[in-house]
Amino acid sequence: MLNTPLKPLLLQPASQIPTSSNYIHQMKLDGHRAILHFDGGKITIFTRHSNNVSIKYPELLTISLPVDNCILDGEIISFDLEQYPPVPCFDNLMTRFQASNEHKIKELMQTFPVHFSAFDILYLNGQSLLQCPLAKRQEHLENV
Numbered sequence: 795m796l797n798t799p800l801k802p803l804l805l806q807p808a809s810q811i812p813t814s815s816n817y818i819h820q821m822k823l824d825g826h827r828a829i830l831h832f833d834g835g836k837i838t839i840f841t842r843h844s845n846n847v848s849i850k851y852p853e854l855l856t857i858s859l860p861v862d863n864c865i866l867d868g869e870i871i872s873f874d875l876e877q878y879p880p881v882p883c884f885d886n887l888m889t890r891f892q893a894s895n896e897h898k899i900k901e902l903m904q905t906f907p908v909h910f911s912a913f914d915i916l917y918l919n920g921q922s923l924l925q926c927p928l929a930k931r932q933e934h935l936e937n938v
Contacts, residue, residue, distance in 0.1 A: 796833055797831050804842070818928065822869075825887055826887060827867075828870045830865070830910055839851060839854060839870075850891060851870060852899065852900070853908065857910065863919060866915055866935075868911050868912035868914070870887065870910055870911075871887060871911055872890060873909075887906070912935060914931055915931050915938060
């Protein structure tokens, strides 16, 4: 499971906002979905389509977490720093995502830095959390 691409759960359309206590609501930050694998300090990042995009986001490869290993489900975002307060900017993110030349990626790191926002944890310290209820996974995520 660790360091292997996973297919994330995807949003499903609804005709109205669910109000039952069986549902939670999370902010969508206008980024792109990413599954971040942390294994003893080594980071690997996959898209929802299982493409390894680690090389595109070198600044995320230095993330440090207080665990041995984990898999985080979230999104990569870039902000429009010319607005105050800064707001997520999908165009900036797509510019980063489409870059493949190492020199260009390093240049864009300065212009359009990216951030990772985790909204779920799928694996922690050698244990899959996929069978755990979302509320329990959220507790684990808060501790990471």
